[in-house]
Amino acid sequence: MTCFPLFCRKHHSSTRHPSEFDGELSGVKNVTLFSYKQLRIATDDFSPVNKIGEGGFGSVYKGRLKSGKMAAIKVLSSESKQGVREFLTEIKVISDVEHENLVKLYGCCIEDDHRILVYNYLENNSLAQTLLGGGHSSIQFNWRTRTKICVGVAKGLAYLHEQVKPHIIHRDIKASNILLDKDLTPKISDFGLAKLIPPNATHVSTRVAGTIGYLAPEYAIRGQATRKSDVYSYGVLLIEIVTGRCNTNSRLPIDEQYLLERTWQLYERKELVLLVDTSLDGAFDAEQACRFLKIGLLCTQDALKLRPSMSTILKMLTGEMEVDNNKITKPGLISDFMDLKIKNNAPKLHPEQINAAYDYVLSSDNTTTLPSTSSSQGNSTFTTVAYDQSI
Numbered sequence: 143m144t145c146f147p148l149f150c151r152k153h154h155s156s157t158r159h160p161s162e163f164d165g166e167l168s169g170v171k172n173v174t175l176f177s178y179k180q181l182r183i184a185t186d187d188f189s190p191v192n193k194i195g196e197g198g199f200g201s202v203y204k205g206r207l208k209s210g211k212m213a214a215i216k217v218l219s220s221e222s223k224q225g226v227r228e229f230l231t232e233i234k235v236i237s238d239v240e241h242e243n244l245v246k247l248y249g250c251c252i253e254d255d256h257r258i259l260v261y262n263y264l265e266n267n268s269l270a271q272t273l274l275g276g277g278h279s280s281i282q283f284n285w286r287t288r289t290k291i292c293v294g295v296a297k298g299l300a301y302l303h304e305q306v307k308p309h310i311i312h313r314d315i316k317a318s319n320i321l322l323d324k325d326l327t328p329k330i331s332d333f334g335l336a337k338l339i340p341p342n343a344t345h346v347s348t349r350v351a352g353t354i355g356y357l358a359p360e361y362a363i364r365g366q367a368t369r370k371s372d373v374y375s376y377g378v379l380l381i382e383i384v385t386g387r388c389n390t391n392s393r394l395p396i397d398e399q400y401l402l403e404r405t406w407q408l409y410e411r412k413e414l415v416l417l418v419d420t421s422l423d424g425a426f427d428a429e430q431a432c433r434f435l436k437i438g439l440l441c442t443q444d445a446l447k448l449r450p451s452m453s454t455i456l457k458m459l460t461g462e463m464e465v466d467n468n469k470i471t472k473p474g475l476i477s478d479f480m481d482l483k484i485k486n487n488a489p490k491l492h493p494e495q496i497n498a499a500y501d502y503v504l505s506s507d508n509t510t511t512l513p514s515t516s517s518s519q520g521n522s523t524f525t526t527v528a529y530d531q532s533i
């Protein structure tokens with residue numbers, strides 16, 4: 143393994159072709175550059191046996207580096223144009239930040255057409271595959287562990303939002319981007335969509351790219367990414383961790399399908415405790431669990447100003463600050479926005495219809511008919527959307 147700043151020319155191997163990446167990454171320091179051969183050896187020639195995941199970006203392999211360290215090796219698929227941009231963003235953003243609750247980038251490989259990111263390997267997969275994976279994991283998420291995960295993710299985000307300069311908006315906080323190490327310490331991953339906030343900017347107007355179910359309405363509709371749109375996604379995640387449920391589940395009765403709506407209903411009825419994951423068999427601190435759910439509601443309010451900052455959230459999670467019930471208002475839901483826009487009193491939408499409705503709301507032709515409500519129902523909302531704000 144060679145360790146040197148990227149694009150320190152005297153170290154370039156003969157196989158590396160200078161490209162548009164040189165300019166794009168000129169400010170990046172201290173990233174280890176791996177050769178393709180090193181990563182081929184580490185992964186046994188990218189053997190399917192070592193494949194541990196597949197994302198929007200490409201395939202992820204487990205590998206052992208020459209140093210003996212285990213690594214997660216993320217190979218950008220060659221067709222992915224958008225992926226190249228995200229590849230560059232990810233390197234720029236995370237090469238400079240280091241925190242216990244953020245995934246660590248060991249380095250990258252830019253050789254011929256290969257674009258590969260190398261991270262520290264996290265033994266216990268993502269929250270999406272474990273806690274929310276429908277019972278396919280043997281990990282016991284007891285209440286203490288859940289508390290540690292909620293607090294850890296909040297610390298990682300507070301660091302990105304408030305300590306790093308310029309501040310960083312992650313833009314894709316969701317269960318599949320929270321990875322767990324061997325001690326179940328959470329690590330925020332996937333900085334490919336992150337944006338750096340220029341000093342004095344109130345928001346970054348941007349292509350909307352994120353995951354339905356976690357997107358703050360103002361970000362989904364107007365493309366305005368702020369730290370408060372990350373706070374919204376964090377609120378959704380927090381409620382998922384306490385309840386052990388995905389934010390949308392179309393197998394449930396209609397009034398329970400949308401977790402945020404359900405949380406609000408039970409909050410109004412003062413029955414929030416009923417929402418806590420039943421697999422805990424009652425072994426949880428009810429005051430703390432209800433507090434976490436209320437914090438989730440604070441985070442997902444429609445008005446950005448009402449959503450707390452990550453450092454305030456952290457204080458509320460740890461009990462250093464009280465949650466003021468008077469400050470909690472109804473969650474902002476994209477479906478509410480769509481209900482207003484869609485003619486003929488659109489019925490409640492299934493997750494796959496939300497995708498179609500997105501396109502509908504953002505298209506100039508708002509006379510388009512929505513697909514019928516009787517379509518087949520899926521359980522997952524982990525659909526990544528990306529469209530131009532200018533649409």
Ligand SMILES: Nc1ncnc2c1ncn2[C@@H]1O[C@H](COP(=O)(O)OP(=O)(O)OP(=O)(O)O)[C@@H](O)[C@H]1O
Nearest residue numbers: 194195196197198199202214261262263264268318
């Ligand atoms: N550092 C890592 N350690 C262990 N496993 C990892 C690591 N990074 C990624 N993985 C595995 O690879 C999978 C795919 O990760 P990736 O970040 O490419 O996509 P994703 O976040 O699941 O989806 P999307 O790209 O659509 O957001 C993860 O769900 C996880 O199982």
